[in-house]
Amino acid sequence: MYSANETRYDTMQYRRCGRSGIRLPAISLGLWHNFGGVDDFENSRAMVRRAFELGITHFDLANNYGPPPGSAESNFGEILRLDLKPYRDELIISSKAGYDMWPGPYGNWGSRKYLLASLDQSLKRMGLEYVDIFYSHRPDPETPLEETMSALDQAVRSGRALYAGISNYNPEQTAAAVKILRGLGTPCLIHQPKYSMFERTPERGLLSVLGNEGVGAIAFCPLAQGLLTDRYLKGIPADARAAKPHGFLKQRDIDEGHLAKVRALNELARERGQSLAQMALAWVLRDGRMTSALIGASRVEQIEQNVAALADLAFTDKNLARIDAILTGGV
Ligand SMILES: NC(=O)c1ccc[n+]([C@@H]2O[C@H](COP(=O)([O-])OP(=O)(O)OC[C@H]3O[C@@H](n4cnc5c(N)ncnc54)[C@H](OP(=O)(O)O)[C@@H]3O)[C@@H](O)[C@H]2O)c1
Numbered sequence: 001m002y003s004a005n006e007t008r009y010d011t012m013q014y015r016r017c018g019r020s021g022i023r024l025p026a027i028s029l030g031l032w033h034n035f036g037g038v039d040d041f042e043n044s045r046a047m048v049r050r051a052f053e054l055g056i057t058h059f060d061l062a063n064n065y066g067p068p069p070g071s072a073e074s075n076f077g078e079i080l081r082l083d084l085k086p087y088r089d090e091l092i093i094s095s096k097a098g099y100d101m102w103p104g105p106y107g108n109w110g111s112r113k114y115l116l117a118s119l120d121q122s123l124k125r126m127g128l129e130y131v132d133i134f135y136s137h138r139p140d141p142e143t144p145l146e147e148t149m150s151a152l153d154q155a156v157r158s159g160r161a162l163y164a165g166i167s168n169y170n171p172e173q174t175a176a177a178v179k180i181l182r183g184l185g186t187p188c189l190i191h192q193p194k195y196s197m198f199e200r201t202p203e204r205g206l207l208s209v210l211g212n213e214g215v216g217a218i219a220f221c222p223l224a225q226g227l228l229t230d231r232y233l234k235g236i237p238a239d240a241r242a243a244k245p246h247g248f249l250k251q252r253d254i255d256e257g258h259l260a261k262v263r264a265l266n267e268l269a270r271e272r273g274q275s276l277a278q279m280a281l282a283w284v285l286r287d288g289r290m291t292s293a294l295i296g297a298s299r300v301e302q303i304e305q306n307v308a309a310l311a312d313l314a315f316t317d318k319n320l321a322r323i324d325a326i327l328t329g330g331v
Contacts, residue, residue, distance in 0.1 A: 002083040005053050012055025013310050017291045019214030020189050022163070024092060024292040026285055027307050028058035028218060033241060033248070034298045037071035041078070043299065048079050050300045052087070054307045060192075060218075060294055061126070062096035062137055063118045067246050069101060073125035081127055091132070095122040096167060098137025110140030110148035119160050133189060134161035136177075138168040145176055153184040163189035167220075171205035178213045188215050190291065195219035197228055197265070197283055197327055198258070207289050216291040219284045223295060225249040227258055228280040230266060239298070264326045268319065277302070278309035283323065285313055 014023035029051045035044040048059065065072035073095065084091065097118035100108045107114060119134055134155045136148050152164035164186050166177050174191060181188045191210055193202045196219065210217050223229055225248065226241050232254050241247035242254055262276070269279035284293045297303045315323075 002049065004049075004087060008053050008055050010055070011310070012057075012307070014057075015291045017190055017216030018210065020163070020187070020216065022092065022189065022216075024058050024216070024218065025056050026292055026310055027056060027281065028060060028292045028294045029056050029303065030060040030220065030294045030296050031072045031076055032062070032065050033296050035072040035075050036066035036246075037068050037075070038066070038246065039075075041075060044075055045079050045083065046300050047297055047303060048076070049083055051303050052084065052091075054303065056303070056307070057090055058092040058094070058292065060094045060220075061122070062099070062135075063101045063122050064099050070121070070125055073122055077126035077128070088128075093126070093128065093131050094133035094135060094165065095119070095126075095131045096135035096137035096165075097122075098135070098140070098167070110136055110138075110143040110151075112147055112151040112154070115148065115151040116155065116160075119155055123160060130159055131161050133163045133165045135165040135167050135192060136169075139166075139170075139173045139177075145173070146180055149177055149180040150184060153181065153186040156186045165190040165192060167192035168194075171209045174206060174209050174215075175213070178209075178215060188213075190216040190218055192218050192220055192294070194221050195284060195290070196222045196224045197280055197323065198224040198261075200327075207287065211289045217289055218292045218294050219290055220294045221296075222284040222293040223277055223280050225253075225296070227253065227262060228265070229277040230275065232259065233262065233266065241298070261326050261329075265323065268322060268326070272312070272319065274309065274312060275305060277306055278312075281306055281309040282313045282315070286315055286320075 013026040015026055016023050061073050061076060097115050101118055155161040156164055164181055169177055178188045193206055195202045231240055236242050242249045242251050266276045269276040281293045295306050
């Protein structure tokens with residue numbers, strides 16, 4: 001019988017999620033890659049356990065994570081059953097619906113029909129009575145926003161979810177969604193945007209909407225799927241995401257333009273006494289509006305290294321200017 005260490009809350013930092021009662025760990029773990037049916041279950045299990053032992057209380061899933069779709073939730077359900085069930089009240093577990101999940105007109109996007117059916121399937125796969133956060137995974141240009149938001153509201157009111165969230169919504173869509181949810185009496189807890197040194201779009205409007213509205217933010221792909229680490233400095237390792245047929249990071253993404261920046265950033269990280277992954281996470285967390293950095297991992301050691309980033313989140317103005325110069329190709 002698994003028993004978690006008593007020291008698990010000693011070092012993790014927890015940040016308040018917008019204007020809510022929830023605090024999230026500054027580093028959260030996502031199960032998009034390396035937790036599916038194609039992956040080594042014992043490795044996935046070891047990562048979830050180690051993460052929890054390091055104070056990571058938030059695990060992020062979606063209906064389609066795998067491959068095959070659904071298998072990350074099934075595996076996570078098995079890990080809960082084997083190890084973490086006694087700790088359910090210490091966990092924030094999220095799931096989402098929005099991308100392709102099953103055939104036909106009701107298996108994707110943002111209808112009430114899809115969102116609520118998908119949530120029921122997710123709960124079944126994970127063996128849960130409720131998720132802590134249920135997200136609309138992407139805005140649907142054809143479904144009225146009121147319908148999508150009222151499905152999130154219903155998910156909460158029916159007890160299948162405790163909080164509602166949105167992901168991949170632009171600033172205008174976010175402001176509209178937040179307003180509708182507030183009107184329904186189910187405030188939007190959190191937005192999940194893609195944010196890293198290589199993807200700074202949220203700085204152009206989204207973060208100010210979230211800050212003003214009191215909505216939390218959790219950055220996905222803070223390491224640009226592994227590009228913002230030392231993983232690809234000497235080619236593409238056989239076990240890396242970019243080498244896997246089902247990996248979303250493609251070999252063509254590892255181009256010289258990115259690598260030149262990665263090398264310069266790696267040098268700066270070294271001067272700061274950090275790994276590049278650690279500096280990339282500290283950079284994402286430098287803004288107080290960012291509640292958590294949502295990492296992925298393929299092994300326990302990566303999680304340990306990434307959590308250790310929290311030991312040094314400070315940047316001098318000079319460091320920040322140098323990072324900006326590297327990212328804009330000036331160095
Ligand atoms: N809402 C959305 O639309 C959306 C979309 C995408 C992702 N997400 C969420 O965000 C989560 C994270 O996405 P992501 O996995 O792309 O995040 P990421 O943290 O940018 O990349 C994770 C990858 O980086 C590498 N890595 C991590 N730590 C490392 C270290 N210390 N040293 C060297 N390499 C390291 C590993 O690559 P290797 O596997 O090659 O070792 C790992 O799989 C997902 O699991 C999911 O929950 C949400």
